[in-house]
Amino acid sequence: MQVPPLCFVSGRTCLACPDRRHSIDDQEFCVLPLTHDFEANPFRFDPKTGRGSQLLLHCILAISYKHISRGNGRYSREAKAYKKTAFRLLNEAEGTTLSNPLQANHLDALLILMTLDCATSARGPWTWYLQRAYKMIQATESLNVQKTPRIQARIDMLVWWDVTLALTTRKGCIMSGSTMLSLLNPTSTLANPNFYSVSGCPQELFGHMIRLASYAREYELASTMAYVKFDMDLINDAATNIREWQNPKPNGYGDDIADRHDYGDTDPVEFLQSREDIYHCAEAWRYGLLLYIERVFRLRNQPASPVLRFLARRSMNHVLACRRSSTVQKQLLLPVFLAGCEITDEYLQQQALLYCHWWNEQARYEMFLTVAGLLEEIWVKNDPREWWGSILDQKAAQHLAAWRLHEATVNIANGRLAEEGVTVHAIGRDPIARGEVVRLRD
Structure with a gap:
């Protein structure tokens, strides 16, 4: 090369x-x-x-x-x-x-x-x-x-990505609540002086973003249930x-x-x-x-x-x-x-x-x-x-369907090649094709 x-x-x-x-x-x-x-x-x-x-x-x-x-x-x-x-x-x-x-x-x-x-x-x-x-x-x-400040900065960046992703997917965050709230803990000796350098968003508003990401997931779940009503007082x-x-x-x-x-x-x-x-x-x-x-x-x-x-x-x-x-x-x-x-x-x-x-x-x-x-x-x-949420949901479903078709094709190919003594590893396990959604942040 x-x-x-x-x-x-x-x-x-x-x-x-x-x-x-x-x-x-x-x-x-x-x-x-x-x-x-x-x-x-x-x-x-x-x-x-x-x-x-x-x-x-x-x-x-x-x-x-x-x-x-x-x-x-x-x-x-x-x-x-x-x-x-x-x-x-x-x-x-x-x-x-x-x-x-x-x-x-x-x-x-x-x-x-x-x-x-x-x-x-x-x-x-x-x-x-x-x-x-x-x-x-x-x-x-x-x-x-x-x-250390560097480890904290890594966590800051990942939590920032996690929350902004959860806002658009309305499926909740991956990180735990304690990990996220540790960014906003005013008693911390590190106190995240670099959070703005990572995100460009004031920490006070980011705290509301964490809550809205959680509320959006609960709202989506409640909308699928006949006898559950979402508490709009939280949103107000x-x-x-x-x-x-x-x-x-x-x-x-x-x-x-x-x-x-x-x-x-x-x-x-x-x-x-x-x-x-x-x-x-x-x-x-x-x-x-x-x-x-x-x-x-x-x-x-x-x-x-x-x-x-x-x-x-x-x-x-x-x-x-x-x-x-x-x-x-x-x-x-x-x-x-x-x-x-x-x-x-x-x-x-x-x-x-x-x-x-x-x-x-x-x-x-x-x-x-x-x-x-x-x-x-x-x-x-x-x-x-x-609205933008329904359009993003449609695209996510299309990508998921395309990946499942790809994975099924690879599995079939692996089965045929296995009969010939050959195994394909990389294609079916490619992590880049997994969980594809749209993330709107920088």
Whole structure:
């Protein structure tokens, strides 16, 4: 396999190098999934646990080749080959403990492979990934492994993915409630100072997201039972709390903040602009969650009402108020999707598509294009009897049916080949085809 002349794809030397600060992976690729870089970045190579790991090496090479291939159209074959080997190594490692440093990188590998699929599409085996990750987290907890900022950042990212996935599928979260609530525990000595760097969402609003994900599952179950009624007081309380949540104002000192604030070495213009981005990002999440409540719990299978359109416009207005040059805006894919499904204004629809295409190019993750395609499909259908949840459910069912047909075909082929003394292993056990659903986040 040919290796391009780049530092980060130099084989073993890549991971053995004592100073990788100038490698493209460490400086660029590992930051793409985040709001912004931080010291405990869970995607950055950790020499303490990763040195000598063939599993982690192949994961890094797979995602690096994927991003390079996107830029010049080359090396897609190498990306697939390294990914295949990485999954084989991960499968071989399954069942081992995380009791020594060489095995503590399994969760790092899983995170990288998950982002690798995000770079391909918003449709992927997210449930499969999260179930395996949760088993790894449980293993570390059973061994009383010290929860360092880096370990906490890994858990933050996985819980964030889990909750945003559960909001769209309405099937509940994979992680336990205690694992999720540990992120929001104010008495924790770690107190998650890096959660915003991972998610781009205020922790207070994320607490409501956890509850809404749980409520959505219960609402779905209750709707299938003749003698069970969902308690809407829970939803009303959540909506009230979200509306009344106090978003810290970007200009705490008033309009003359630029003249009165001590910025030190920070550029005053950039400081104020960043504060404004963070403020509008939080408001986009606020109105996105209020919109979610209306559509999922109150106005399901109904034409777009004035309330839905109002909340959708509010959310989109705040998204657009964030600078496109700010990676904070990149984290708003779910609010953009929720709002985009409800807006009928052609200008706002175009802005939603521009958002998806812009961040597809900047972040190099095809999940943005998947969302753009879903929005266009919903707009073309313009069917008042359908809503985004029913459309996602239909697509999930279609993918599941296709996979079952594929698996049955492979089993038949295995049976025939077994008669000839040949066994096919890889196709029928390919985890990438399992649990395929749409995940709308970054």
